[in-house]
Amino acid sequence: MLNEKKGISRGAIITLMIVLVVCILTIVLENTINPNSLLFTVIRKAAVYSLVAVTMNLLNGFTGLFSLGQAGFMLLGAYTYAILTIPTDVRDSIYYLFGGAGFHFSTVSFFEGIIGDSGVAGFISMILGVLIAMLVGGIVAAIVAYLIGLPVLRLKSDYLAIATLGFAEILRAIFQWDKLGKVTNGANALRGYPTFADFNIKNAQGITVLRLSSFIPILFAGICILIIILLINSSYGRAFKAIRDDEVAAEAMGINLAKHKMMSFIISSFFAGVGGALFAMFASTVQAKTFTSAMTYEIFLIVVIGGIGSISGSCIASFLYIACSEWWLRFLDNTQYINGNQLPLFKNGFRMVVFSVVIMIIVLFFRTGMMGDKELSDLFNKKRRKKVKADE
């Protein structure tokens, strides 16, 4: 594990290098091949989902709290982000159904007012506005998590799952309520806020010179995941694992269950909120009806496929899951011909059927997922250990 021995282990270094290579490859590819390739959609979405899957893993895999509220916290983050960053001048046109916006502050416009709104100054204002809004999105999710956690964290496994699922549904209803339309735009979508595409660097003529729209989500999600990894390998992370392994023993050894469970729940929700903000940037519109329990199930299945209790598993599984569902299995949805004969079964929706069958096979026959509770770095470390033995 990361902090097991003095300094950083070899496995961790190799893992970091892999991440670095992925980042560089992403930047290089996006600036050389067709930037509209599905590959980049997959990368962006997978980065966002990796973060959310990791937050869910922190709860389900590391603390043993079976929570299904992730979509709800994402919703909070996404809405907070959108509401805070939509530039002041386009607000009224987006909220036109409610007779204009009821809330006119925009972090992006605020910084533009201070630093300037064109050229480099405009770019910096946008970044600052985005970062602050993301942070606030996380904080809002964390505060709501605290309030929800007070009553529900006392519940046992599946009751906790259903209660958190319920809370997410309640949040969804609140955000669709037309009485709040001036803030949330009711059931309509929010749009016009900065998205990943706004991070592409343009020259004075407005021509894109460096595309970063796929690297940025990896960067943001990566930083958040890194913090979670540090947490998991700290004294508190060990305490979370102790609660998962044996609650009674943990309590007997002086670990305050309520406090630690709440901590894990709040931290997970904070990053789920940030993940929601990233999702908003990915999707370029925010609408409450996206954040259904089906979304939570999807994220949960990613966690399961990657391995409950493995951070790298969640990340790899996110990429594979998104790539399969959005890209690699696409052909299943189209009519296919062999020697001019139309193949049966291939039509719209077949992709998802095949996909869910594959998931069921994993759930039933490969219960530990791809990584079990191991990390990528463990694999590299093990290899070395074996080599040492062979040398002896």
Add this chain to the structure above:
Amino acid sequence: MSNNVLHLENVTMQFGGVVAVDNFSMDINEGEIVSLIGPNGAGKTTAFNCVTGVYEPTNGLVEFYGKPIVRNHPQGKMKKGYLGQNGDMYLGEVISQTPDEITKLGIARTFQNIRLWKSMTVFENVLLAKHMNAKQNVFSATFRTNKKEEERMRRETLELLKQQGLDKYKDELATSLPYGLQRRLEIARALAAEPKLLLLDEPAAGMNPQETEELTAFIRQIRDDYNITIFLIEHHMNLVMDISDRIYVIEFGKEIAHGLPKEIQKNPKVIDAYLGG
């Protein structure tokens, strides 16, 4: 007389209509090894759990170094249904603490059915007992600004493992150790919490005579090495008679005898309880 460490006064624990521990009182003094024995289902572990905060006794008082740590009188449904004695003795202030709070006061325990954290190594199991008293918060721990504290915890853990002869297993999974060593590890974990009082719940359960003998020496050793007081529940008579300074015997939740091992061995009530029961 030396310092009083643990004082139980009229502790009663009632579940529905069953009085599991009935008006039980006892005292443990500093540096003593005191045993609680009794036939199966006599209420030994329940009495233990009343001290450690797992259960809230229906009535009674528990003091640790003269300070009340648990105090309760029959409330709610129990107000009417209380079957014990002295129901009006502890009216007024109710003191109830969760197990982690009790542990922080300096009472650590082991479990009858070993409860180690199964996904963690021997080292991590012991290390985690240091978590509760570490000077750190979640931010300093995450961003590694608690380096000194973390290093101290690791150093002390390693020291403790060495003292207990467990250091060669430190990177093994706790549950991969043989049974006897798992027991030892559980005791080491409790010691890592730096307790003043150690509660051992049937430490010799499932051990063969030789292992039991080793354990006896081991328990005495830790009492002397760490200057702590030990309270244990046990079934193995050899161990109990050999090790205890004093013994309490309960049957059906009630104390039937207490005294020195010699006295207990001859006590007709005790012989009756064990042979007649």
Add this chain to the structure above:
Amino acid sequence: MEFAVSQILSGISLGGQYALIAIGYTMVYGILRLINFAHGDVFMIAGVLMVYMSASMPLYISIPAMIIFTVLLGFLIERAAYKPLRSAPRMSVMISAIGVSYLLQNLALYITGGQPKTYPRIPWISKTITIFGARTHVVTVVTPFLVIALVLILTLLIDKTKIGIAMRAVSKDFETSQLMGVKINTVISVTFIIGSFLAAVGSVLYFTNYPTVVPMSGAMPGLKAFVAAVFGGIGSIPGAVIGAFIIGICETLIKGTDYAIFSDAFTFALLIIILVVKPTGIFGEKTTDKV
């Protein structure tokens, strides 16, 4: 007045439909301690089956055939997705249930092509009648009586028959019943068969009121029925039925106000309140952990 009568009538009817689904949840939970997330989707599949079968068969054949296929589906799900995980941790089984739910929804999406399918009119229950001046369908009036009749039969089955006694034994103590020679697998299969049968009957009543079926049709009613089961005390059949009626009535009443958007949220708020105040539900039995 007429509005109120029609609201309450349809509330009772909706409650009855939830009750039929809730029984499936509560029985499975009672025996396997599993929230069968796929149960709502079995209910939806029953609706889809009916749409396709009624297109080629007369109702007196298609309804029984649909019920048989639904029961078969419930049975197969248990055998394929839950039985292999009998000794696995509870979470694995729940994951499997979520997986099955996902599969059934995608299967329905594939079959229907994502189009809402019109549910067939069943002449003798979708007729319109007038009660206390309120116009409503026959199904609204029939539902509560049918539910009560089915629950009575079920209660008799559980109280008097050998398999019923086995079911009660298994729900009290899974391992001991197994040691006592109760055929666990048979008991569990029967539980799923009964649950799916009731869900199939429920689907006929439910979709007659909601004219179309879509792949997500089962998710919400499923969750609400589960809430009903928790509300009444999970594992208790009368509890589930009463919980379902309360939720059905409340939901319909809320739908009639300005706060219609909160009709789903209300159910979950109720769930959280009951879990916090009385986690065992109205009729639930207390369980204790041993340290």
